[in-house]
Every structure is written in C-alpha cells, then in structure tokens.
C-alpha cells in the first residue's frame with residue numbers, strides 16, 4: 001500500500017510515517033499543500049492522509065480539486081478537536097473518513113485499511129490467478145492449499161503487479177511504488193525480490209506468474 005501523508009507538524013508527520021512504515025506501507029510525506037496536491041495528481045496512491053491546515057493549498061481545497069477531477073483516491077482528513085465545521089465540510093467535499101487529533105496510531109491504521117477496503121469493494125479484496133490466491137485484507141497468500149509466507153515488501157510487490165495482469169511495469173516504477181521515492185534506482189533490488197517471490201509462489205517454476213520483459217521490467221502473467 002502506498003500512502004501520501006500531508007501534515008506540516010513535523011512531529012506528527014514523523015510519527016505517522018514511522019507507524020505506517022512499520023505496517024508495511026510505502027509512505028510519502030509532505031508538509032506543504034501545493035506539493036501535496038502535485039503529488040496526489042501525478043502519483044498513484046492507495047490512500048491519502050490529509051491535514052486541513054497546511055501552508056500553501058489547504059487540505060479541503062486539495063480534496064475538493066481532487067474530487068472535481070474525478071480522482072477517487074480514499075482520503076482521510078486530520079482535524080483538530082472540536083472543529084466540527086471542518087469535519088462536516090470535509091465529508092461533504094468527498095473525504096472518506098476523518099480522525100481527530102490527538103489520535104492513536106492504531107486507530108489511524110485501522111481507518112486507512114477501512115477506507116481502502118470500502119473503496120476497492122469487498123469483492124476486490126481477493127486477487128486470484130490459477131491456484132494463487134491473495135487476500136488483500138488478511139494479507140494471506142496461498143498456492144492451492146499451501147500458505148505462502150511473504151515479507152511486507154514481497155507482498156506489496158506481488159500485489160502491485162498482480163492488480164493489473166499483463167501490464168508491464170518498468171523497474172523504476174516498481175521501486176517508486178514498492179520502496180518509495182528515496183531509493184537508489186541503480187540497484188538490482190527489484191530483480192532480487194522477483195527471484196525470491198518466484199521461489200515462494202512457484203517453487204517448481206512451472207506456472208511462470210512473474211514474467212520478465214527484457215530491457216523493460218516485469219509483468220504478472222495475464
């Protein structure tokens with residue numbers, strides 16, 4: 001899961017980033033509303049955590065503009081205690097949920113999972129290809145009856161490719177989505193992870209779920 005966090009209070013932003021990373025999410029953080037809007041419109045996120053009072057464009061304006069552009073990314077707004085008007089306005093311009101500061105990070109994580117689940121619809125919580133089944137909610141992976149144990153990163157890589165079978169993903173795009181912005185693209189990290197995944201989900205090598213597209217990147221077999 002890739003999440004954008006727009007929050008200008010450094011302590012809160014750092015604390016959210018740390019917690020979401022521990023949860024296995026890829027996290028981009030910005031403290032500026034104009035930058036947040038640019039990132040939200042040029043990158044693909046599974047959810048956005050959006051503070052309302054931001055330098056530059058404010059949170060509600062960002063949200064309104066996203067929805068005007070028919071961008072349906074799940075948005076969870078951060079509001080200060082007692083600011084009922086903001087909360088109502090946020091929901092009316094298309095927020096999926098809100099959380100009031102101060103909050104417990106466990107609650108934030110649970111709400112992110114909930115808005116993503118709602119947005120994708122329950123039927124989409126399972127990805128399936130032949131005898132490979134991935135449950136996006138419980139994060140369980142099975143091949144036939146056998147459970148496959150994946151790390152958070154391996155899981156994110158697999159589901160990223162698996163959501164769009166047949167689509168070719170360049171290595172740089174995979175790194176950006178699965179590892180986040182600040183990663184040196186000069187490594188063979190993606191190749192190493194693909195090899196590991198292949199061994200785990202297809203030990204005999206007969207199914208060929210993860211195809212190499214020479215000189216470009218990888219795709220999940222259509």
Ligand code: CA
Pocket residue numbers: 007008009051052053054
């Ligand atoms: Ca703020």
